Amino acid sequence: MAETMQFDLVSPERKLASVQATEVRIPGADGDLTAMPNHAPMITTLRPGVLEVVTTDGSSRYIVTGGFAEISAEGTSVLAERSHPVEEVTQEMVDEMVASAHAAHKEAHPDVADTAAKLLADMVAMGTHIGLDPNVPSI
Structure with a gap:
């Protein structure tokens, strides 16, 4: 089984995701990055873009328009100014x-x-x- 980490995505309106993820692709202000389990701790601001969350069951995509991501060895939390599932x-x-x-x-x-x-x-x-x-x- 793939190693996972806790991932949470929150916007002011609602919590969009709280899952065990194998990777999270983040549109960082200084460039795109991928957070994975045991990632070195860091905080980055977000630029408008598509955030993708990969789990053992598949992947989900969300738009984000700003905010920040906190990445650690245990998990990743994204606090977005605005976020919606791509399907919406x-x-x-x-x-x-x-x-x-x-x-x-x-x-x-x-x-x-x-x-x-x-x-x-x-x-x-x-x-x-x-x-x-x-x-x-x-x-």
Whole structure:
């Protein structure tokens, strides 16, 4: 039997997952990473993207739009600003998230405009990754 770890995914609205996982693929702000049992302890912030949880029974995918992940040898906890199972995500939801990121980019101070542009690009990529076609406003 594969070695497992405790995995929990929580957003402000609800607890989305609490399972024994063999690996968790995380869209980290500094790059994608995979947490596995006995992983070295670390904390990372999340970028908008698709988080995948692999268990002995299969895998589940969730969108996340920010937050952080705490990884340890015993398990991984993700506290997401917003998260939904991929199956629940609609075109309208992605369009709303992209529009919100676009508005933040337009209103961003020049010192953080590059960060806002990256957030917008990540939102668009997240929608595309799950098979939706985000309404992409021009930057």
